[in-house]
Amino acid sequence: MRLIPLFPAALAVFLTSAACSEAQSDETTAAGTSTTEQAGKSKKKKKKDSLESRMIDAAVPGLRRVGRLDGVSESSGLALGPQAGSYFTFGDNGNVATLYQIDGTGSVTSKVDVGAKNKDWESLTRDPQGNYFIGDCGNNNSDRRDLRLLRLNPANPQQIGTISFTYPDQNEFPPKKKQRNFDCEATLWHEGKVWLFTKDPQEQTSNVYTVSDQPGTHTATRAGSIAIPGQVTDAALSPSGRRLVLLGRGELFILDGSSWADILKATPRQVDLQGAGQTEGAEFKDENTLVISTEEGNLYEFTMP
Template sequence: MNLNIYLLLFTLLISTSCDSRKLTPVADLPSSLKETSAIEKTSNSNMLWIIEDAGNKNHLYGLDTKATISKDLEIENIQNIDWEDLTSDTFGNIYIGDFGNNNKKRKNFAIYKVSDPENANAVTTAEVISFKLPKGIKSEDFESFFLLNDNFYLFSKDNKEVKLFKIPNTVGDHVAEFISEVKLKGKNTKVTSADVSDDGKTVALLNHDRLWKLTGFKSDNFFSGSVEAIEFDHDSQKEGINFIDSNSVLITDEKTKHEGGKIYTVDF
C-alpha cells in the first residue's frame, strides 16, 4: 500500500473514532532498534526515516509501510555522538541533529545533511553544518529541531525555560542565534522532539506524556502566539514526532521491558 494512503487511512480512523488525547499504535518498530530517537517522512518518499541516539551506529534507517527496514545507510564520514532528531527539506534530503548534550559540557554541535537518502548507496557521506551557542549562554542539551524557510530551529531540553535558537541551512561553521524562551506549564517540560506543519502555521513540541501545539505566532518567534498543552493517555519515553497533515502527527517511543517501541498517531 502507498504510504500516503496508508497514513491517510489511519488519520481518518482517528478523527472519527478516537479521543484527541489518545495515542493509537499503528506499527511496531523493528526489534533490532532499541533506542529510536526520531521519525521523519520526506515529501518525495514513501519511507519513514529513523535513527538511534548516543552509543549506537551512525546509520540512517528507512522503513516501509510495514515498518520493516528497507534501507540501511551507513554514513561513513561522521560519528553518532548523540543523534537526537531528524528533519527534511522539500528536495527529499534528510538532516540529522547531532546535538544531544546530557552533561551540558558540549561546546560544538552539528547537523548532518544526507542527500537523497532513498537513492543513496548503502555506504554514503553527509555534509556538515556545525554551530556553537552565542557568548553568554551556557551549554544546553538539545533533542529537537525542524527546518523552516531554510533555517533550522532548535529547542533546548530543560525543566525550566525552553530556549529557541536559529541556525542557517548552510554548510560550514555558525554561531546560533538566540530568539526567545518560555516557561512551559507542567512538572516535566523537557522537549524531546519537534516538527512544523507543511504550511508553517503549527509547531508541535513533544514530551513523554504530552505535546504542546504552538499556533498564531509572529515571524519565527514561535512562543509569541498560542501555546496549547495536549496530554496523552499514557506515559512512555517518546522521542520522535512528525506531521502527517496540519492536524495529525506520528510519534515514536523507545522500547522498554513492558512497553514502547511503537509508531503511534495522534489527531489534534
C-alpha cells in the same frame, strides 16, 4: 495372506512418518524454544499488545498505536521519507550510524549507512530539496564543544556536510546546573535555516536558536524562548505552516498561529500522552495527524484536537 508379511513394514513407515511430522511441528529453534511454544508466546504478546493499545486509546483520546519499530533500537528522531507514507528514524547515542526508512506501521523497508559517527544523534529534519539534517547535538550536561548538524542526501550518505555550531550565550562548559539549558534534541528546517529548541532539565523554558543550513562553522543566533513546562525531545511543523508541535517525554505542546512569528509567540497547549512511553520522534502525516515514535519501539498516530 500375502499382505500380512508387508504390514509391519507399512506400520513402520507410518510410525516414522508420524514421528517426523510430530518432530517438525515441535521443532526447536536455535534459542531452545519450540515452534509450538513460540506460537503460544506470540499469541500472548499479541493479546498483551492489544490490551496495552486499548488502554492507551482509552487514556489518551486521539492517540492510537499503529505499529512497532522492531528493527530500530531507541528511536530518537523522525522525519518524512522520500516516498509518500515513509519516514526516516535512527537510534540515539550508542547506536550505529544508520538511518532506517520505515513505513506507516514501523516496518523497516531500507537502511542508509551514514558516513559519520553517532556521538549523540537526537533529532532529524529535512528541507524541500531532500537534504536531511541529523542533530548530533545531544548535550545532557551542557559541556559539549563539538555540537554539529550533519547534512546529507540519502542517495549519497557518505558525502556529509558538517554544520558545526556554538551557542552565543554559553561561556562555561558546563555552566551551573540551573543554567544548563544547552541540550538540543529538537530541530526543524524552516525558511532556509535550522531551528533549534533546547531541552530544559528544569522544565521551564525551551530556548530557540537558528543556525545556517550550510556546512561550516557557525555561531547560532538566539531567537527567543518558549515557556514549556517539560523537556522538549522533538519538533514538527504542519504542512500549512500554521501549527508547531514540540514533543516532550510523555506529553505534547501545540502552538498555533497565522505566521511563524505568531507561532513562536503563542501560548502552548499541553496534551498529556501518559502511558505512551518515552516519546522522542514526531512528524506530521497530514495537517491533522501526527506520527510519534518512542524509544521503547512503539509507533503512534495522534489526531490533533
